[in-house]
Amino acid sequence: MSMTGTIGTEGGSLHQRILSDISERIMSGAWAPGHRIPFEHELSTQYNCSRMTVNKALSQLAKAGLIERRRRSGSFVRRPQSQAAVLEIHDIRIEVEALGLAYRYERAARQKRLSSAEDRALLELGVAGPVLALECRHFAGERPFAHEQRVINLAAVPEAADEEFLAIAPGPWLIGRVPWSEAEHRIRAVAADRHIAAALDIAAGAPCLVVERRTWSAEHPVTHVRFTYAAESHTLVARFTPSKG
Amino acid sequence: MSMTGTIGTEGGSLHQRILSDISERIMSGAWAPGHRIPFEHELSTQYNCSRMTVNKALSQLAKAGLIERRRRSGSFVRRPQSQAAVLEIHDIRIEVEALGLAYRYERAARQKRLSSAEDRALLELGVAGPVLALECRHFAGERPFAHEQRVINLAAVPEAADEEFLAIAPGPWLIGRVPWSEAEHRIRAVAADRHIAAALDIAAGAPCLVVERRTWSAEHPVTHVRFTYAAESHTLVARFTPSKG
């Protein structure tokens, strides 16, 4: 079987296809944690490609934490999890795609209203004013990955009032429009309430990671957002070096 | 120049070396944003390796967002590492006292041993060596506030072998002695297992926030520590201002 040269004239590369195939099976639960996935040579036969190509894909999955590789034993499914650097702008699409999964976004609710007391507390807003409240879900493959609850201060971003946020998620939309000057994250663990449990398709009471982010632009509150992730699906990573001016 | 086979008999792999060399130059500012880094074929000559090896390293850097690759033009350094160290180093005593509560520390277990495979994985330690494993509890008033599991690399901090850590917690002890050059935090939510539940006096299965920190001093792993907090007791806060970029 010589077959020199490139195959990838069609759609995505083989590398990508292997990656997403396997991620999909793991995330969907078809291959449960602990399950031994096929050996490199088996996959190379199955996909009709070289072991190197399979190796690169599996190595990437291992680095992403989806599988664990043991010499002589094979590769095993770990508990699915993803990582995001705390310091980086949260873009869930990029996170999901880094796992080799299809990203899908869904806007569940949208309401324009005069800020409630709770809204004002979240935004640290002194006076009442119009806000846009949004509720969204982010999917990785078929599975819900994150739940988003957001309040946007329309006094700071009036053009958001005309945006439906059906095609684009509010995060990327805002980043392209509003230069933020300061942000604050609050990170904590909570038990899923019924609403969140339903949205994320997990059991009520299951542990979740909540990341709340509040953003200011030139002293004016812009938005408050709360992301909720199922515990197994998410790890935040922050890396620093102290000595850097 | 045939030179078949592997070179990497010494320490780290070439792949790793190329990766860290280039990251280092970018992070340090030696290669400013917009700077064109050497072509793949130049680097392969410089490191005396094949283009494939360089390609894999550069692809990884591109995926990490450090560089941008343009066909026919070369690879360019992207926006400056905007990361200003953000998450504050936890000193649990200070946190507890800021709440107006009495702080108490308790060392539950201490074991000097040759690093297990798990220890080495936690520390990202290549070779086996002596480590000190500790388990402690931190109290706020009468209630347990945080559970601490720590592994100290005795090769990096030999004087820790003689410390009992009965009167002083390992965190403050290490900070005063070892200048850390790099740290990585991993933050996630978990359900309390029986051991943790007993230590924190909460129900098994209750959501907990886990903060793991790994510290290096001049490339040498120093310590890995895992703090577990009962969900209600703890919120992490990180604040940033985007640096010029």
Place this chain on the structure above:
DNA sequence: CGTTTCAATATGTATATACATAATCGCCAT
């Protein structure tokens, strides 16, 4: 019966090679 040794096996890393693809440069004809 326990221990030591060794071969088999799966992954890890590197090589050389081949061809695809995209961007750019310079040449040429209009």
Place this chain on the structure above:
DNA sequence: ATGGCGATTATGTATATACATATTGAAACG
């Protein structure tokens, strides 16, 4: 000038191959 076109160039992806390394299971040994 200038617009198109092919040659050049750097990266992208895949191949086949080679040897290293870690682990395991079974055979050999004390």
